Amino acid sequence: DAKTTQPPSMDCAEGRAANLPCNHSTISGNEYVYWYRQIHSQGPQYIIHGLKNNETNEMASLIITEDRKSSTLILPHATLRDTAVYYCIVRLHNAGKSTFGDGTTLTVKP
């Protein structure tokens, strides 16, 4: 699996968009980008994933650069409950394991 690099921490004001970056410069052509979050030691929660195109669901949007070397997770209107550690993972489909890095600790402030 490709290695990912994320900033260790970020702050965001409540109600504003939170933009979490991830670098994955060694990603291969058939590896997907997945995002999870872990709220206060709960089980990781799946957020979104994509291959090449930008993706959006009810939780977030995922923007993947054209060269696929980086991506950004966007939480459009952050709330206090979005405070969590966010993990960017790059993996093949059907690869089995996911390799979690250190993630980004997002703190949403009132």
Add this chain to the structure above:
Amino acid sequence: NAGVMQNPRHLVRRRGQEARLRCSPVKGHSHVYWYRQLPEEGLKFMVYLQKENIIDESGMPKERFSAEFPKEGPSILRIQQVVRGDSAAYFCASSPLGQGGTDTQYFGPGTRLTVL
């Protein structure tokens, strides 16, 4: 639909005892994964199983740890002769069958093992 279920949620064992952690995957999911999260650390992959088969156990300690996913019933992670260093949160995830479709892993709430 019920998500991934794990029990017990909290387990306390004394050194030398056995710990059995159970995981019931999402209904219809045939792949199970176990991860461990030591205090103040990230999640580490342990083992990947399909029904009655271990597919990847590259993250499992060589001794005292074993896992199974029988044809019927939950997946079991078994730790024999526990030591204090086994104290951690153990998370199970499940995914549907791949073959071109998504194999997104969905996680359970975890079992927090404390070894006294």
